[in-house]
Amino acid sequence: MLGVESASRAFTGRGGTVLALDDITLDIGAGEFVAVIGRSGCGKSTLLRLLAGLIPPTSGAVYLADEPVRRPSRRVSVMFQRPALLPWRTVLDNVLLPAEMFGRPKRAYAARAHELLATVGLADAAKRLPHELSGGMQQRVSLCRSLVTSPAVLLMDEPFSALDALTREELTAELQRVHLAEGTTTVLVTHSIDEAVMLADRVVVLAARPGRIREIVPVDLPRPRSLGRDAHTTEVAEYRARLHDLLLGTEEGST
Numbered sequence: 001m002l003g004v005e006s007a008s009r010a011f012t013g014r015g016g017t018v019l020a021l022d023d024i025t026l027d028i029g030a031g032e033f034v035a036v037i038g039r040s041g042c043g044k045s046t047l048l049r050l051l052a053g054l055i056p057p058t059s060g061a062v063y064l065a066d067e068p069v070r071r072p073s074r075r076v077s078v079m080f081q082r083p084a085l086l087p088w089r090t091v092l093d094n095v096l097l098p099a100e101m102f103g104r105p106k107r108a109y110a111a112r113a114h115e116l117l118a119t120v121g122l123a124d125a126a127k128r129l130p131h132e133l134s135g136g137m138q139q140r141v142s143l144c145r146s147l148v149t150s151p152a153v154l155l156m157d158e159p160f161s162a163l164d165a166l167t168r169e170e171l172t173a174e175l176q177r178v179h180l181a182e183g184t185t186t187v188l189v190t191h192s193i194d195e196a197v198m199l200a201d202r203v204v205v206l207a208a209r210p211g212r213i214r215e216i217v218p219v220d221l222p223r224p225r226s227l228g229r230d231a232h233t234t235e236v237a238e239y240r241a242r243l244h245d246l247l248l249g250t251e252e253g254s255t
């Protein structure tokens with residue numbers, strides 16, 4: 001569905017050339033949830049921008065359904081750390097924005113927008129304005145906006161990292177619920193091992209300088225997952241520990 005083939009990406013700036021990503025190959029299946037973790041500066045956002053068609057690879061290629069990705073596509077939604085809602089538009093009209101931008105009738109998407117808002121607990125907030133909402137609620141609206149046109153792929157760059165820990169956890173559980181309902185192919189860049197274990201089918205661990213794939217860890221836990229009392233505590237702890245070691249480079253054989 002979404003693929004990266006031997007992709008590298010260099011940036012040339014005043015300090016010289018930085019190889020942000022080196023020879024990345026990755027195949028993401030339809031409906032799969034992939035988390036990307038790695039230390040700061042290892043190329044996570046660069047990988048996401050390549051997948052989104054926002055920047056081209058210096059060498060190699062990115063594919064969406066066997067077509068080369070050369071520019072942003074309507075079939076791919078991107079969600080960033082900040083919700084970036086339009087302050088003068090109601091919650092509902094913010095959610096409907098992509099439909100409008102694609103020149104589709106708003107009316108045709110209204111029912112879906114209401115349905116998505118209900119899924120994230122915002123059924124009563126449709127007529128409110130963004131400034132009347134908390135940060136967590138705003139990011140929920142942003143999630144609904146990303147999904148309203150039923151994209152083939154959802155790309156998320158640390159979408160919850162500006163939120164407090166509890167809200168983050170709530171949103172992670174909601175994202176899981178939405179993913180189970182919608183089945184959208186999703187790539188989530190995160191610093192959080194817990195988010196990766198909660199949500200991902202596979203976790204791509206990147207190593208830094210140059211950014212490359214250190215390991216891909218499949219997370220074989222039944223869904224819906226939880227990190228609370230009813231979690232598969234032993235397995236979750238094992239995944240956490242393994243990802244932690246890979247991330248910090250203490251895993252045997254890592255560089």
Ligand SMILES: Nc1ncnc2c1ncn2[C@@H]1O[C@H](COP(=O)(O)OP(=O)(O)OP(=O)(O)O)[C@@H](O)[C@H]1O
Binds near residue numbers: 012040
């Ligand atoms: N536009 C750019 N111009 C020059 N260098 C860049 C540019 N974008 C990224 N880089 C460099 O590429 C490398 C990877 O950056 P990237 O933002 O992808 O890392 P990251 O893993 O997302 O980091 P963080 O976790 O801190 O957000 C870094 O060394 C960064 O300085």
